Amino acid sequence: MRKPILILALCAALAGCAAPQRPDADPDTIAAVRYRDAGGPSMTLITVVNNRTGQGGHTALMVNASERVIFDPAGSFYADVVPERQDVLFGISPRVFQAYRSAHARETFHVVTQEVALTPAQAQMAYQLVTTNGRVPGAFCANATSSILRQVPGFEGIDVTYYPVKLQEQFAQFPGVETGKYYENDSEDLSAGLEAGNASLNADTGS
Template identity: 35%
Template sequence: MRFSSVLCRAFVLMAGLVVLGACAQPTPQAGPVEIAQARHVSSAPPSLTLVTSIRNADDSGAHSALIINGPERVVFNPAGSWRHPLAPERGDVHYGFTPGMENWFFNYHARITYRIKAQTLEVPPEVAAQALALAQQVGSVGPARCTLSIAGLLRQLPGFEDFPMTWRPRKAERAFDAYPGVVTRLYVDDSPDDWSDLDLEFND
């Protein structure tokens, strides 16, 4: 899928106005038709993926997001700065989260100053469906509450009742690691912090 270079430059400049991992102001909300058109259903097993942005300078946590592969595949990115024109947003849920969109999401967050840890755990279909419904109910999350909102969501799911309520991304990351069956991926990149390397072109 290809985009004009003008759109690419405009979007990257817009992304550069916000600080990676920082809390963004609410954006215009997508309507039902736009969301339905973007819907992506994955053939992969139902799962939850906790995504943690980690500062390379001091190993502290900067941001948390949750990829939900359920009745459809989305990313719950509470109070996050990431946007993409093909991933319409309602509340803090971004739809149309295809494999190509996921790669773009990781490329956006992984910088010379940040690395990304993605922890995936397969869950029963009903748990993934419940997670999606809960994320859709949350709405737009207030500043600095990314990890807290994800922790509150997880605690409502069967099997995650003991997940700690925390504001700290790395505490949530360690807690998620404790669940049997978690598969971890680490993304590192030496790209500059101004996002000048990004291109909206990707292949699914």
């Protein structure tokens, strides 16, 4: 009985790491929004952390390789101008990345970003891994992300975990990691943040 109880507890803790699945975008839609950041090949671990308990609510991974994408396993983020395929968000411009952070940061949660520079080969490997992983079940966001990270050359020491903050702590040990924390004090309702971000991106597109 102990294992089922632990799984139920984990699902409750990671309630933000489970969302209805959206239909996969078609290749032409994805190609139309491709974006590569000029900052060079890199990956950024994104951890949503509860302000009250310090526990993790969600894990995602942004990769800048031949294009910049966010692997958002079982994630809640959506925007009309951001196509998704198999839990990967495409067209991650600075404006879209800010909308992603802003949607998750609220009165009850903040967002930790940990960016590390990669070689082009490492970045492309990470890109291939996230874009071919497939959809992830709810509450498996850190598990899927850690499983991918340990396949990237140089990151084989990552232990697979179900817990976003434990993964965050492991990632912090790698040389050259640049950490940032992002806070907002708006409604604790995630859906409100998602709707606001979607409206903002739509307004920017129309301007």
